[in-house]
Amino acid sequence: MQAIILLGAPGAGKGTLAEGVRNATGLIHVSTGDMLRAAVKAGTPTGREAQAYMEKGELVPDDVILRIVGERLAQGKPDDRYMFDGFPRTLEQARQLDATLAALGGSVRQVFLLEVPVPVIVSRLSGRRICKTCGAVYHLTNIPPKQAGVCDQCGGPLYQRPDDSEETVLNRLEVYQRQTASLIEFYAQKGLLVRINAGTTPQAATAELLARLA
Ligand code: ADP
Numbered sequence: 001m002q003a004i005i006l007l008g009a010p011g012a013g014k015g016t017l018a019e020g021v022r023n024a025t026g027l028i029h030v031s032t033g034d035m036l037r038a039a040v041k042a043g044t045p046t047g048r049e050a051q052a053y054m055e056k057g058e059l060v061p062d063d064v065i066l067r068i069v070g071e072r073l074a075q076g077k078p079d080d081r082y083m084f085d086g087f088p089r090t091l092e093q094a095r096q097l098d099a100t101l102a103a104l105g106g107s108v109r110q111v112f113l114l115e116v117p118v119p120v121i122v123s124r125l126s127g128r129r130i131c132k133t134c135g136a137v138y139h140l141t142n143i144p145p146k147q148a149g150v151c152d153q154c155g156g157p158l159y160q161r162p163d164d165s166e167e168t169v170l171n172r173l174e175v176y177q178r179q180t181a182s183l184i185e186f187y188a189q190k191g192l193l194v195r196i197n198a199g200t201t202p203q204a205a206t207a208e209l210l211a212r213l214a
């Protein structure tokens, strides 16, 4: 069981990039943010526990995250190849991921750090819109849908994530600096870090990542 990781601030474009990389490679895309939003929507105990943290832009506790990722990997097969998006986000999560993969005879192969200037991040998040039905991601000016408010792929309604309000966006960036940025050093020391310029277009960032994928 091998894995690559997409690391970067909220708004760096992890989800959009993951879609392009998955389509090009067949890697299995695992987004803890998507899993949590699905749990909130379904009203499961995990969803009820996670919701308050997510609305404030705080991290959901490690034990909750490690449980849902553990359950997901337990359904996998030994030769599965994963792409994690939004996970790990703390040193504890990173250490546990190493242990879990090692127990399954695998490891983290590469960690792609998506680098984007802060003003670009703020504009991306505040303009972001998401399909309520299929989860496709749009942006009011950068990736507009053909018809305003309607998903190109499935016709579902588009909405703004509650944690994309300006105040929560600023808190999420602070949380990233405080709790997640230390992972850059953690993976750099292991020789796994690959820096990607994700400040231009999704196409350019996806092409750069694919070119550097081992
Ligand atoms: P973004 O990267 O844009 O913040 P995500 O969809 O990855 O968006 O995450 C949304 C929210 O879900 C986070 O703000 C956090 O509350 C929660 N979350 C997602 N992944 C994790 C994780 N690995 N650890 C803790 N909380 C997480």
Ligand code: ZN
Residues within 6 Å of the ligand: 131, 132, 133, 134, 135, 136, 151, 152, 153, 154, 155, 156
């Ligand atoms: Zn849709």
